[in-house]
Amino acid sequence: MAATLALVAGGIVLFNAREARRAGDLELRLRAEALAADLLRSGDRRGRRSEDEFHLDDESHRLERAGVLGYVLPVEGGRVLPPPPGAFPDLPNVDAAAAALAARAGRFATVTTAGGQARLYSLPAMRNGRPIAVVQTARSRYFVETALARLLLAVMGIGAGGLVLSAGAGFWLAGRTLRPIAHAMERQRRFTADASHELRTPLTLIRGNAELLARHPDRPIGEYGDVVQDIIAESDRLGRLVADLLTLARVDEGRLQLLLADVDLSAVAAALAREFEPLATARGLTLRAEIAPGVHVRGDADRLRQLGVILLDNAVRYTQAGAVTLRLTGGHGAILSVSDTGPGIAPEHLPHIFERFYRADPARSSDQGGFGLGLAIARWIAEAHGGRIEVTSAPGRGSTFSVRLPSK
Structure with a gap:
């Protein structure tokens, strides 16, 4: 683009310079022809200078001249006679006049005078095939060159x-292009760091408990029932974490495809309510199910069930008392929502709640089985079905997660 601008600017300057000089030469030639015609009509052969077409501005540089000078140089014996001394001793130029006389044709020339460069046009005035004088017109190049210089400065400024x-x-x-790449690299770096941290925790517990068993090989395994259960629990947590990480990795690579078919979402929601009711009861919670019948969507039944599991599992795990409500409504699309009476989420955390490894507060820690990956997976499932997931929450008032899915 910069090269294009430079080429355009150079072209503008060159074009204007050529046209300005061509126009100046044309005016000199026309004035010389007019002077020659007057001379032939009057028979005047005296060297003279037109007085009304020249001025010198003393306030400016002494080279600043305007207008056209006109001279008539007599010819005797086949040679140009020099004019009497004038105000400008360098003009008219006898050598240029002699060259035009020898060529028997008008000729342009550029000469250097005390006042700077001047452009000349010398034209022999012929009578009966014989030259009687040479008419010479001259103009300072100051104004043309100054105008072109100013144009060049303007174009250079624009360029x-x-x-x-x-x-x-x-x-x-470049910033706009590289910013998403930088953000993606930063997310990948954070993802790797968080995943390493989450993997290290269960591995450390498993190793510690295994070393405890190894230090006392002579004792019966029954004495270490709690240790064995801890190893099994941490292994299960590690398996869930690895499964979630693999899911998100496949999502990032675009390799996780949906198996789309007609899904009875009412039946899926009812099955989820039955599965989670014993868990809610064990924690002293009430699980309410408000499920509209006959709600169908086009989607992947396993992934939609996974989405419901994530939302219900979070609600049951983080609600200390009260109730969890699973609600499904139909109409224009389907809305699946899970509400709880838990601690709620502060407003500053809501914009980040669906980010990977994000936890809104210490209550939602990995000690209770969460890794901060479930809601990121839930958002992908909703969006992959052409829907969206939303959350409304306030501290002390619980939370409601709503998934809106398009109709079939």
Whole structure:
């Protein structure tokens, strides 16, 4: 883009320079032809200078001249006679006049005078095939060159501005292009660090308990029933974590596909209510199920069940007292929601609640079995079905997670 601007700017300057000089040469030639015609009509052969078409501005640089000078140089014996001394001793130029006389044709020339460069046009005035004089018109090149210099400065300024804008736009576009990559790399780095931390915790507990058993090989295994149960529990937690990590890895790679079919979401919700009722009762909670019949969607039954499990498991695990409500409504699409009377979520945590490994408060820690991956998976399942998942919550008032799915 910068190169294009430079080429365009150079083309503009060159075009204007050529046209300005061509116009100046045309005016010199026309004025010389007019002077020659007047000379032939009047028969005047005296060297003279037109007085009304020249001025010198003393306030400016002494080279600043405007208008056209016109001279008539007599010819005698086949040679140009020099004019009498004038205000400008370098003009008219006898050598340029002699060259035009020798060529018997008008000729342009650029000469250097005390006042700077001037453009000349010398034209022989012919009578009956014989030259009687050479008409010479001259104009200072100051104004043309000054105008072109100013144009060049203006174009250079515009070009420099264009380069600055191009560079700024380039940096801005590069920033916009690289920002998502940087964010993705940062998310990957955090994901790897968090996953390593979560894997280290159960592995450390398993190793510690195994070393305890190894230090006392002579004791009966029955004395270490609690230790063995801890190893089994941590192994289960480790298995769930690995499964969740593999799920998210496949999601990132785009390799996790849905098996779409007609799904009776009412039946799926009713089955989830039956499965979680004993868990809720064991924790002293009431599980309410408000399920509309005949709600069907097009989706993956296993993934939709997994989504419901994630929401119900979180609600039962983090609610200390009260009730958990599973609600399904139909109509224009389906809305599956899980509400609890738990501690709620502070407003500053809500925008991040679906991020990987994010935990809103210490109450939602891995000590209770959570890794902060379930809601990230739930969001992917909802969005993969063309829906969305939302949360409304306030500290001390519980939380409601709602999944909106399109109709078949």
